[in-house]
Amino acid sequence: MFTGIVEEIGTVHTIKKGSTSMQLTIRCSHVLSDVKKGDSISVNGVCLTVSEFSKTEFIADVMPETFKATTLFTLNPGSHVNLERAMAANGRFGGHFVTGHVDCIGEIVAVRPIENAVYMDIQMEPELHSHLVPKGSITVDGTSLTIFGISEQGFTISLIPVTQADSVLGHKRVGDYVNVECDILAKYLERIFSKKQTTEPTGGLTMDVLAKSGFLD
Structure with missing residues (x-):
């Protein structure tokens, strides 16, 4: 679990690419301060597992499903990436619940x-x-943001100066692609209510509904 508060901008050092997989070596410093093999680190909003590390970099493998479903396949040596360690149980919750499981690839159409x-x-x-919920939360390339507006195309976000400076979003331009993760609370609610609509009668509160819910003997 992450919060969407970027801790550091790392730099891709090397990439070993397969046909639908890759291995990333990312240079950084802050997120390595207490790293262990098997730890989770969010890379541009994608939860990856540390397989090896040194004092200056870590290695993570990207499996085929992640390769196809995120923007990681567009990275090159020298690319900058947002990094965040998994949230510690005693840490501050500065952003919102972020899983690191990307829902879709979005395209920036206006800046x-x-x-x-x-x-x-x-x-x-x-x-x-x-x-998407007005004033709700959204994660873009691992950055926790507030939805400023909603349109038929998608959504609008507003980057404050610190976000422009301390995340890769400050360097994004029209036509660039980003990883988008919707608020997990919205996804749970939609799942719950869509399931209720397919399993419960649409006639409102009836004796049958009360009986099935355990209110009647």
Whole structure:
């Protein structure tokens, strides 16, 4: 579990690519301070497992499903990535619940600097729009953000100066692709209510419903 508060921007050192898999070596410092083999580190919002590490870098394997479902396949040596360690039980919860399981790849379709903020419009798969809530949470490349607006294409976020400086989003441009993870609470609620609609009668509260729920003997 992560919070979406980026701890460090790392640099991809080397990449070993298969046809639908890859192994990343990422140079960094802060997230290695207490790292252990098997730890989880979010790389641009994707939960990866540390397989090897040194004082200056760590290695993580990207399996075929992750390779196909995220933007990691677009990385090259020298690419910068957002890094966050899994949240410690005694840590501050500064962002929101982030799993590191990407829902879709979004495309940046507009970038608008306004005063000290940067507004960014991101297009995403229509079937996921039901997970978007005005003023709700969204994770973009591992960064916890607030949904500023919702459109037929997707959603708008606003980057404050610290986010522009301390995450890779500050360098993104129109046409770039990003990893998007919707708020897990919205996904759970949709799952619960969609299941109820397919298993319960639509006639409202009836004697049959009360009996099935254990209110009647």
